[in-house]
Amino acid sequence: MIAKRSALAIISLTTSRKVVFSLCLALCALSVSALAQANIISLDFPGSAWTYAVSINSAGAITGNYSDGIMQHGFLRAPDGTFITVDPVGSSATYSAGINSAGAIAGEYYDAGYVPHGFLRAPDGRFTTFDPPGSTLTAPFSLSSVGAITGSYADVQHVLHGFLRAPDGSITTFDPVGSNLTFSVGINGAGTITGSYFDSARLYRGFVRSPDGAITTFVAVEGDNTEPLSINSAGEVTGTYGLGNSGNGFVRAADGTITTFAGIPYSINDAGRITGFYGNSELRIDRGFLRRPDGSFTTFGVPGVTFMTPLSINAAGAITGYSQVDSNSNRHGFLLIP
Numbered sequence: 001m002i003a004k005r006s007a008l009a010i011i012s013l014t015t016s017r018k019v020v021f022s023l024c025l026a027l028c029a030l031s032v033s034a035l036a037q038a039n040i041i042s043l044d045f046p047g048s049a050w051t052y053a054v055s056i057n058s059a060g061a062i063t064g065n066y067s068d069g070i071m072q073h074g075f076l077r078a079p080d081g082t083f084i085t086v087d088p089v090g091s092s093a094t095y096s097a098g099i100n101s102a103g104a105i106a107g108e109y110y111d112a113g114y115v116p117h118g119f120l121r122a123p124d125g126r127f128t129t130f131d132p133p134g135s136t137l138t139a140p141f142s143l144s145s146v147g148a149i150t151g152s153y154a155d156v157q158h159v160l161h162g163f164l165r166a167p168d169g170s171i172t173t174f175d176p177v178g179s180n181l182t183f184s185v186g187i188n189g190a191g192t193i194t195g196s197y198f199d200s201a202r203l204y205r206g207f208v209r210s211p212d213g214a215i216t217t218f219v220a221v222e223g224d225n226t227e228p229l230s231i232n233s234a235g236e237v238t239g240t241y242g243l244g245n246s247g248n249g250f251v252r253a254a255d256g257t258i259t260t261f262a263g264i265p266y267s268i269n270d271a272g273r274i275t276g277f278y279g280n281s282e283l284r285i286d287r288g289f290l291r292r293p294d295g296s297f298t299t300f301g302v303p304g305v306t307f308m309t310p311l312s313i314n315a316a317g318a319i320t321g322y323s324q325v326d327s328n329s330n331r332h333g334f335l336l337i338p
Helices: 007-011
Strands: 039-043 050-056 062-067 072-077 083-086 093-099 105-110 116-121 127-130 137-143 149-154 160-165 171-174 181-187 193-198 204-209 215-218 225-231 237-242 248-252 258-261 264-268 274-280 285-291 297-300 307-313 319-324 331-337
Touching: 050 093, 050 307, 062 093, 062 319, 062 331, 072 105, 116 149, 149 193, 160 193, 181 225, 193 237, 204 237, 225 264, 237 264, 248 264, 248 274, 285 319
Parallel strands: 050 331, 072 093, 093 137, 116 137, 137 181, 160 181, 204 225, 264 307, 285 307
Antiparallel strands: 039 331, 050 062, 050 319, 062 072, 072 083, 093 105, 105 116, 105 137, 116 127, 137 149, 149 160, 149 181, 160 171, 181 193, 193 204, 193 225, 204 215, 225 237, 237 248, 248 258, 264 274, 274 285, 274 307, 285 297, 307 319, 319 331
16 A cells, blocks of 8 residues: 555545444344345456455446555456556556546546646546646546536645536636535536535535535534535435544435435435445444435345445446455455346
């Protein structure tokens, strides 16, 4: 693993704060019959020290990251199972964040001076690199079906702001009113963006930014942190809420109605299906889950795997993420085929 963490990993506190929390009683009763028998494939970049499968598109192409034992690289896994490395020229580390239905990939890379920049890899393999004006750290997080990219960047004062890079390459920066730090993490095909911001009360609040630039803020539960992670084409948002080392999930309908549930959700597809993980801190075991629009859950795992962290679900319900299966704590990618 590279010595320094990805800028995206540093600024996305939702990723680093989620690891330990108590398993709510509601999850103890969930059905494990359907997905427990599903086809779960372990996938690793050939020869890698570890592999994270981060995003899957509607065709089943997957992007993510791997280490060769010296540095971190991005990868593309085609639907036929073949792998290629995804690194912009001059990269000293690469973090692939998302792949869209056309096969374009967005993410961040570090240059020779270890300064992070954004990149877009076209389906034909051409790279375009970019930074919002005045950026000292650029971390793309999500790529829409039409090629719009959103993420966060740091200015010279080390303050984080949201950005939108349009398909034509133009960049718009934004912050909710009252934001001290803005984490922009999800965008859908219409250009609606979701994320969180840190306010003067030292709490994270959720936001939805419409295509015309209007920003609506919200909380899942008053007095708790609210951190959206994904948005689908209908404008439904899922993410986490909670304080300290505890956390639970929410889904926010397009009309603003919020439903909370136990578990840490990462991704919602256009059918309203949500994937994520739940855990038992005493047993030190994490398992994946699928939550359906009617609120029913199915959980999944693999014997001998101490944790599974689903990160992405596509339109067909295929799920990808990473797991730990060996004693030296190396991570391995996985693909669940429903």
